[in-house]
Amino acid sequence: MNILLVDDEELELEQLEYLIHRMFPNWKFFKARDASQATQIVKQQDIFLAFLDIQLPGKSGLELATELTRSYSMDIIMVTAFQNFEYAKASIRLGVVDYITKPIIEEELATVLSRYDRMARYSEQIVNALNIIHKDYCEKLSLNYLASKIHINSAYLSRKFHEEVGMGFSEYLNEYRLKEAQKMLIDFPDLSISTISERCGFNSQHYFSQTFRKMTGQSPRDYRLKETFH
Template sequence: MNILLVDDEPLELEQLEYLIQKKFPNWKIFKAQDASIALQIVKQHDIFLAFLDIQMPGKTGLELAGELMGSYSMDIIIVTAFQNFQYAQTSIRLGVVDYITKPIIEEELNSVLGKYERLGRYSEQIVNALRIIHQEYSEKLTLNYLASKIHINSAYLSRKFHEEVGMGFSEYLNEYRLREAQKMLLEYPELSISTISEKCGFNSQHYFSQIFRKATGQSPRDYRLKESFH
């Protein structure tokens, strides 16, 4: 799996590379010290995950994130020395998957990387399928569409997905959408339940509420109220 690290500080790059390789020795890591080098790497290699520092000369990490999200399918994690709520909000709005602060603490990094643990064991086809799901979950995704995007037969993808991921495509997609909805319910208190339902790719608010209750034991509204008091 190809990983991109972007930071204008060589020591920070080395530390991040060391910590990631310690956990995932098989990942291929590319490093860049500014946005223009990062964009060259992205054009030449199929990057799955990028760590972008916010403060860089020229384009900032957030500007680079916006550009990458517009043209490529990849997960982006923002890294910054500034614990600034506005940065975090902008990161979330752009659709980055996480936000970590410097100095990087190994446990914190490992908890962010935890969700990619199984990806190290997936075939390239399934890694590509998951990346598209993570990027386009808000759209009307179908197995046929996914298969055509990664140039394989849909029946073969369905079987392979089940074998490797341990659940069917639809079940995984719903689970991922629900996780994103849970985050959105707490991060965007001003958004209505129906807006969140739509933004997470559900056909109707009724269906969203139904499967949300089944998964969590409470309605989206109750979940939001309960968690926001914690």
């Protein structure tokens, strides 16, 4: 998996790469010193997880995170030397997966990254399948299409996907689309429910609303109202 580290201090970048590499030796690292370099990397690589320092020269890490979450599908973890509640609150509002402070303690980093333990054990075929889902979730994806893209038999992919991910392809795709819809409902308040439904790959607004309510216990409209005025 491709991991992006963004910090204006070279030593911080090297330390973070060293600590993460010890836990996940198969991950591939890309490093940037500012938002501009980070954006160039993201355009060229399928980044799965990004660590962004909040205090960057020029565009801040929070501003960069805002841009990345709107244009790309990746997990983001914010890093800062300041234990500031407002920063934490802003990070949570952006939908980042976590927030850690410097100096980075290996045990705390391990706790934050524990959610990726299972992902690190995925075979290359499943990692490739997940990357396609994360990139093209808004399209009409099917198991047969996915299998053809990674050059394996669809029945074999179906079995392997369930074994490694712990759920079927369709269930995973639906969950991923719903999570993206949750972010879109907050980030784009002017977009209609119908438009968000379509952009997240759902065939109909009715089905989207039905599955959204099943996952969250709320309608998309109620979720947006609650989160907007939270």
